[in-house]
Amino acid sequence: MEQTQKAIYRRIYVWEFPVRLYHWINGFTILFLIITGFLIGNPLQLFYANEAYQQYWFGTVRFIHFVSAFIFFFNFLVRIYWGFVGNQFARWTNFIPLKKARWKEIVNVLKVDVLQVDPSMRIEIGHNALAGFIYFFSFLAFAFQSVTGFALYAANSQSFLPKLFTWVIPLMGGDFAVRQWHHIFMWVFIIFIIIHIYLVFYHDYIEGRGTTSSMVGGWKFEKDENINNDE
Amino acid sequence: MPKEMPTMREAIESKGYSRRDFLKYCSAAAAILGIEAAGLPSIVRAFETKPRPPVIWLHFQECTCCSESFIRSTHPIVADVIFDYLSLDYTETLMAAAGHQAEKSYQDTIKNYAGQYILLVEGSIPAGNDGVFCMIGGRSAEQIIQEAAKDAAAVIAWGSCASNGCVQNANPNPTNATPIHKIINKPVINVPGCPPIADVMTGVITHLLVYGGSPELDSQGRPKEFYSRRVHDTCYRRPYYDAGMFVESFDDENARKGYCLYKVGCRGPVTYNACSVTKWNGGVSYPIQSGHGCIGCSENGFWDNGPFYQHLASFPGFGIESTADTIGTAVGVAATAGVAAHAIVANIRKRKLVKELKDESVEINDEDKGGNS
Amino acid sequence: MATKRIVVDPVTRIEGHLRVEAVVENGIITDAFSSGTMVRGLEIILKGRDPRDAWAFTQRACGVCTTVHALASVRTVEDAVGISVPKNAELIRNIMEAALYVQDHVVHFYHLHALDWVDVVSALSADPKETSRIAQSISHWPKSSVGYFKDVATRLKTFVESGQLGIFANGYWGHKAMKLPPEINLLAVAHYLEALEWQKEIVKIHAIFGGKNPHPNYLVGGVPCSINLNEVNAINSERLNHVSKLITDAMQFVNQVYIPDLMAIAPYYKDWGAIGGGMENFLCYGDFPTHGYNQTDSFKFPRGIILGQNLNEVVEVDARDPQQIKEYIKHSWYKYGAGDEAGLHPWEGETEFNFTGPKPPFDQLDVQNKYSWIKTPRWKDKAMEVGPLSRMLVAYAAGVTEVQDIVNDTLARLNVPVGALFSTLGRTAARGLETKLIVGWLKGFFDDLVTNVKAGDTTTFTKEKWEPSSWPQSCEGVGMTEAPRGALAHFIKINSGKIENYQLVVPTTWNASPRDPSGQKSAYETALIGTPIADKDMPLEILRTIHSFDPCLACSVH
């Protein structure tokens, strides 16, 4: 009797390897960029017996920032590319709510997240519409941080890549302003991460579809009946 | 014309260049100065026949520090510049004539040397408001600059005032102080700095006269010759920066050892200027060498990038000393607190929230296990 | 009666944009109007900013007297929040200010003022031998040979014959009021060039302590440079030796060139000892503290006021007293909440534009109404002259012996009465005399610095009240200095660590202002009255008197 009420879940391969790889490279480089960026903005107070020529820690911090920055940037480019060739869950259409149904889901997820009510409709197995939309903005933030970062970096560099971004400096009113915005956007990332990680766990909790591990293994779980409905 | 005074052409030829080089130099000068090909003969004639190119130096909204800086030039010394290199026909600071006689010197030059004189501008223009915030000889700054720029062969904007508006352009810019390049319809060589270094000023002029026209300019109209590097890139305290050895407050142990001034607000990392290379007053020092951070005096809008002793500008409307970091920390704490509160509420309501999931899930116990095996 | 309005605009060889309109009747000026024609609104811009940054903003009031506003500003903040600076900082500030005085006064004499008295064209006909003889008879300055003056004469000749007169074009050469013999004219032209080269040296003192000139760096709570005799990267013995050498050279230049030239030229213009006076009252805030900003009796220049040209009494001045110093705007292009007749103490000062004059282009100002961007400061509703003359008079009356000696000696050498001090000549002479004194003090300050450092005190900054969180919630301060052009004060009101109000009352504001609501004229307008005009198309005499004040218009309006 009871048996019939128990749902049957099926495994769905949501996040392909490139998406997962991208995600973790992205996550770790951003973590490094925040730590090193924070130090660049507010260096530690250290008193040394050593002389300057014996050490280079601040230079190293900046080096890590720049190396992470390059990895972060190319990783981001890969993700943009994957948005056109990846599976349905990876496509860019997940990020921009063009259809009415996506907007409805945004409202629904907002109710779930903010008012903590039960989901009144099934939440999309890929990115939910709200998450997707927020990632769209975080992609813009990635782009902004890359543009401002490389514009600042251009002064240290003879390479063509950073030079592509020098137009930003006069546009934003000089290096100081660019650096200021670059710094401010660090906080956008910090706050994104706090909320993002929490929501991942929260949705895992209320949806019970294995959200958290999905970014590791790629799999999510969905009720058989929902999948049938879909088809 | 007395033989002692070489013309521009003679000067150039005496340095081993041919007449063809000279013409090439003139056309390069003309091209860079934005003079049409039709205007070329006049510039050739000017440098060929006039021993000293005529120069007009105008003053608008400024503090005359640019003129003061100019006369501190050590190589060349300023007496040589104004008596041998140029004919400084109008400069309110030094000229003997005043009033109508001064006016006459100005009018003579713009008429007799149309298309041939160099226009040097010190100060910003208070645009609009009928020009009442800066009037000279009963005319507005805007009227004068338009007239003077019309037939100028080259226009140089001295200092931050003329090239970015400087202090009077700082928020709320009560007089609508506007840099020259936004007022006139001509290429302008911007030589920012408050003031610019004396030897940079005479350097730009000599470049113009001796080395083939306008120096190469960057996207903001500044000569790369002097503004291609940040103060920070060539700062002699840079090793301390890279080593992470900073002055924590003025005259502390670290300041007395000459560590990097970054943490007391140095703007060297975001300021393009020649200070750390050319240095000031004949190479004696520059701000950082004398213990004060760079305040970014050659950058657009640097007055609004304060407070000067702090890395990030404070945000108006957020109380005292609210930098991005204090606001960021506050929002970060708020976000964490929100998340925590959310988690608590979620836990309290967990029965309701996960009821369906619980109902749907199967229970497995040892017995079942045993049974199945 | 032949009445004519002479307009001189631009007044050149000054700082900034000054317009003078003078009414001339029968060859004598009977009325005059002085107008500042450029404004930037620094007092408006300063609102809401960090008081510790104010020095940099106000310093940009002027690049000619390029340290005094910074000094007044750090003093006003220190006064408001209660900071007293270390001994070394006081000395270094004095050294920088004294260096400015010497540079500014020499540049004024040779490059801004001299061409009113020196006929460059007449110098062409000078006999270099005679010039050399005169030069050697008045000074030990080594560059006094015949060959030297011959070279200068040749350079001048070549220049004039080129037909491109540059800065000398359309000057007042051959004017009836030019009285110097050709030989002295040549001497002055030679020293014009010498001074131009020397002035860039003395300011290296600013570069050493403040990083650059113009606009060296200052710091609330001290000075930004650190002293460390065991470090290559701080003020060490090499840096101090450099300063010492510059001071020695400055003393030589002042004593062997400037002062002898002044004394050589003055006798030809003794008539100017009776022209360009007229002011009754003289104000001096005093400066060069030797035991702290609040120890007024330790000042090298004493503080005080001379009323009615009475040198027997020095009246006290208190800038904090709301009844003493007030600024009026009856004839200035501003408006006050309390109306056009009101006078406001600077702590309550307001700066709001209200242009009512003719729209440019115009020929004449509407002098019956508002006619200047300069406000009109008054002390107990009296007009005051400020500047070198006021300083010398106040110090003289206060009994400062070195001032009394040098003034008496000069009067005797020129054979003129004390009354000649109240004139264009007196003002120009006072500037020279104080330069001579100050260059000596400069040496004294430096020696004191060395003594102090030798005794082991190398502190240059006090950190204690650096953070605005350590300040009172609201407070107010006055920073007084004597700028080269006279009494300068900055007034600040601080609230929650930010500038609530900031007002500058500047030397040239006192001297060049339009009249006050009761119609009293300020110094420029007063001094011009009675000046003879030989040729109404050549305003040379107007320039002489106006230049004797060393106008700074960017300062005056700010």
Ligand code: HEM
């Ligand atoms: C998530 C991404 C990033 C974060 C959170 C971040 C954060 C920061 C922060 C906080 C600073 C210090 C700014 C200051 O206070 O003055 C900084 C500096 C800088 N960042 Fe980034 N950054 C990111 C990405 C990038 C990228 C993609 C680049 C590209 C090269 C870059 C290049 C720079 C450069 C050149 C500086 C100045 C370092 C110096 O001059 O010493 N950053 N960053």
Ligand code: HEM
């Ligand atoms: C530095 C920290 C992190 C950053 C910047 C970050 C960023 C992102 C971004 C940009 C996406 C969208 C992926 C895409 O489709 O391109 C995403 C998705 C996701 N992330 Fe993260 N992430 C971070 C940390 C984590 C952590 C620690 C977890 C889990 C333990 C996690 C789990 C997930 C999951 C499950 C998704 C898919 C969720 C959904 O579609 O709603 N992330 N993350």
Ligand code: NFV
């Ligand atoms: N304060 C100030 Fe001034 C004025 N007036 C001073 O000497 O010149 Ni630019």
Ligand code: SF4
């Ligand atoms: S740029 Fe600075 S120094 Fe030059 S005139 Fe402007 S305020 Fe003065």
Ligand code: SF4
């Ligand atoms: S003192 Fe300023 S310019 Fe020099 S290294 Fe430090 S931050 Fe850079």
Ligand code: F3S
């Ligand atoms: S403040 Fe200006 S003078 Fe040079 S070191 Fe900075 S650009």
Ligand SMILES: [Mg+2]
């Ligand atoms: Mg004022």
